[in-house]
Amino acid sequence: MRAADPPSPRPAIRRAGPATAGGRPPRATTAILVIACTAQFMVILDVSIVNVALPAIRTELHLGTAGQQWIVNAYTLGFAGLLLLGGRAADLVGTRRAFLAGVTAFTLASLVGGLASGGPLLIAARAVQGVGGAVLAPATLTLIMRTFTEPAARTRAMGAWSAVMAAGGAVGGVIGGVLTEYAGWRWVLFVNVPIGAGLLAAALASVPAAASAPAGLRRLDLPGAVTVTAGLTALVHGTIAGETHGWGAPHVWGSFAAGVLLLAAFVAIEARVAHPLVPLAILRRRTLATANLLVLGMGAAAFAMWFLLSLYFQQVLGQSALGAGLSFLPGSLAIVVGAQVSTRLIARTGPRPLIVTGMTISTAGLLWLSRIGDGGTGGGGAGGGGGAYVSAVLVPFFLATLGAGLSLMPVTAAATSGTAPAEAGLASGLVNSSRQIGGALGLAALATVAAHTTAARATGNTAGDLAAGYGRALLIASAFTACAALGALALPGGRRKST
Known part of the structure; x- marks a missing residue:
C-alpha cells in the first residue's frame, strides 16, 4: 500500500488590494x-x-x-x-x-x-x-x-x-x-x-502615450468628412437665407443644390474609399437606420426648443440672463430624472416602450408650450414676477424635457444593439452625429418659421408677435417628436439581450 503523500503547503492567501484598471x-x-x-x-x-x-x-x-x-x-x-x-x-x-x-x-x-x-x-x-x-x-x-x-x-x-x-x-x-x-x-x-x-x-x-497605427493619418477619410460637413452647412445656410432673401432667390436655391450635390458626393466617396467614414453597409441594418432617423427628429425638436425658449424668456417675459438661466432649471432636472428612470427600466422593457413613452410625453409638452403665442406674454417669469412663466411654461417644459430624458439612452441602446464590438463606436458615433445634425437643421428651419410668423403678424405688439412666432415653431417641433414616437414602433420589441 502506497504511503500517503505529505500534505502540500497551503498557498498564502493574498488579500485583494484596491481595484485597478488596465494594470x-x-x-x-x-x-x-x-x-x-x-x-x-x-x-x-x-x-x-x-x-x-x-x-x-x-x-x-x-x-x-x-x-x-x-x-x-x-x-x-x-x-x-x-x-x-x-x-x-x-x-x-x-x-x-x-x-x-x-x-x-x-x-x-x-x-x-x-x-x-x-x-x-x-x-x-x-x-x-x-x-x-x-x-x-x-x-x-x-x-x-x-x-x-x-x-x-x-x-x-x-x-x-x-x-x-x-x-x-x-x-x-x-x-x-x-x-x-x-x-x-x-x-x-x-x-x-x-x-x-x-x-x-x-x-x-x-x-x-500610445503608438498610433502605421500610416494612420493616411487612413482618415478626409474627403468624406469635408463633403458631408460642407453639404450640411450648405443646407443650413439655404434654410436661414430663405428668410432673408426670399425662398425663390437664386442664392437660396443654389445653396440647397450645392448641399444636395455635396451629400451625394459623400455617399459616392463612402462607397469607393478603402477606409470610409461611414461604411454604407452598416446603414442597411433596420434597427440602426431607424434609431438614427428617430434621433434626427428628437435633435431637431430639442435644440430648437432650448434656443426659442431662451429668447422667449428674455425678449417676451423680460427676464435677465440670470432669470432665464434659472428658468431652465426644471428642464435640467427633468432630463436627469428621465435618464435615471430609463436606465433602471430598460433591462426589463427594452428600448422601444421607453422611446415611445418618452416621445409621447415630449409631444404633449411641446403642444402645450406652443400656446405661449396665445397668452404667455405677460411680464415677469422666473426671477421677474413668475406669473407667465408658471402658467405658460413650467409644467409643459418639464414634460417636454422629461420625455427627452426618457428617450436619450434607450435610442442609443437600440442603435448599438446587435453590433459587433468593433462597430459599437461607429454606431454610437452615428447616433451622436445624427442628433447634432438634426439639431442644426431643425434649429435653422424652426427659427426661420418663428421669424417669418413674427414678421407676418406685425400687430405692433412686439412681445405678442414674438411669442406667436415661437409658439408656431414649437408646434412644428411637436410634430417632430410625434413622428419619432410613431417611428419607434418600427424598432424590435422585447428586452435587450444580456452580453
Missing part, C-alpha cells in the same frame, strides 16, 4: 477618469451655454436673427460633421495625441471667440470649437474604454462619464445665465480657457 494603480486611473469626464463636460456644455447669452451678443455685436442662429449652428455643424472623423483619429493616430489636439483647438478657439469684436469672427471661432470638440469627445470615450478593461470598473467609469455628459447639457443654460449676468457674455467662452489649460497639463502628466 495601472488606482490613482492613475482616477486621474484619467477625471480628465475624460471634465473634457466631455466642457464639450457638451458648449452646445447650450451660449443660448442664454444670445440677446446680449446680438446687442453688442449688432447681429440679426441669422447671426444668432449661426452662433449656435457653427458649433453644432463643426461638431456633427467631424465627429465620426474624430473618432477614427483617436483610433488611428493615438488617443493621447487626439485628446491633446482636441483640447488645444477647443481652448484657443474659445479664447478667440471671447475676444471677437464682430459676428463673423465669433461664428468662425465657434466652428473651430466644434471641430475641436469633434476630436475631443470621442477621445474621452476611447480613453475610458482603453483604461478600464475590467467589466465592473468599466461600467462604473462609463456611468460617471454618462452622468457628466447629461449634466453638461442640463446645466448649460444656468451657467450661461450666471456668467452673462455677472461677468458678461464673453465669459461663456472665456470659461473654457482655464479649464482647457488645466486639461492640457493634466493629460501631459497622466495620459500615457
Whole structure:
C-alpha cells in the first residue's frame, strides 16, 4: 500500500488590494477618469451655454436673427460633421495625441471667440470649437474604454462619464445665465480657457502615450468628412437665407443644390474609399437606420426648443440672463430624472416602450408650450414676477424635457444593439452625429418659421408677435417628436439581450 503523500503547503492567501484598471494603480486611473469626464463636460456644455447669452451678443455685436442662429449652428455643424472623423483619429493616430489636439483647438478657439469684436469672427471661432470638440469627445470615450478593461470598473467609469455628459447639457443654460449676468457674455467662452489649460497639463502628466497605427493619418477619410460637413452647412445656410432673401432667390436655391450635390458626393466617396467614414453597409441594418432617423427628429425638436425658449424668456417675459438661466432649471432636472428612470427600466422593457413613452410625453409638452403665442406674454417669469412663466411654461417644459430624458439612452441602446464590438463606436458615433445634425437643421428651419410668423403678424405688439412666432415653431417641433414616437414602433420589441 502506497504511503500517503505529505500534505502540500497551503498557498498564502493574498488579500485583494484596491481595484485597478488596465494594470495601472488606482490613482492613475482616477486621474484619467477625471480628465475624460471634465473634457466631455466642457464639450457638451458648449452646445447650450451660449443660448442664454444670445440677446446680449446680438446687442453688442449688432447681429440679426441669422447671426444668432449661426452662433449656435457653427458649433453644432463643426461638431456633427467631424465627429465620426474624430473618432477614427483617436483610433488611428493615438488617443493621447487626439485628446491633446482636441483640447488645444477647443481652448484657443474659445479664447478667440471671447475676444471677437464682430459676428463673423465669433461664428468662425465657434466652428473651430466644434471641430475641436469633434476630436475631443470621442477621445474621452476611447480613453475610458482603453483604461478600464475590467467589466465592473468599466461600467462604473462609463456611468460617471454618462452622468457628466447629461449634466453638461442640463446645466448649460444656468451657467450661461450666471456668467452673462455677472461677468458678461464673453465669459461663456472665456470659461473654457482655464479649464482647457488645466486639461492640457493634466493629460501631459497622466495620459500615457500610445503608438498610433502605421500610416494612420493616411487612413482618415478626409474627403468624406469635408463633403458631408460642407453639404450640411450648405443646407443650413439655404434654410436661414430663405428668410432673408426670399425662398425663390437664386442664392437660396443654389445653396440647397450645392448641399444636395455635396451629400451625394459623400455617399459616392463612402462607397469607393478603402477606409470610409461611414461604411454604407452598416446603414442597411433596420434597427440602426431607424434609431438614427428617430434621433434626427428628437435633435431637431430639442435644440430648437432650448434656443426659442431662451429668447422667449428674455425678449417676451423680460427676464435677465440670470432669470432665464434659472428658468431652465426644471428642464435640467427633468432630463436627469428621465435618464435615471430609463436606465433602471430598460433591462426589463427594452428600448422601444421607453422611446415611445418618452416621445409621447415630449409631444404633449411641446403642444402645450406652443400656446405661449396665445397668452404667455405677460411680464415677469422666473426671477421677474413668475406669473407667465408658471402658467405658460413650467409644467409643459418639464414634460417636454422629461420625455427627452426618457428617450436619450434607450435610442442609443437600440442603435448599438446587435453590433459587433468593433462597430459599437461607429454606431454610437452615428447616433451622436445624427442628433447634432438634426439639431442644426431643425434649429435653422424652426427659427426661420418663428421669424417669418413674427414678421407676418406685425400687430405692433412686439412681445405678442414674438411669442406667436415661437409658439408656431414649437408646434412644428411637436410634430417632430410625434413622428419619432410613431417611428419607434418600427424598432424590435422585447428586452435587450444580456452580453
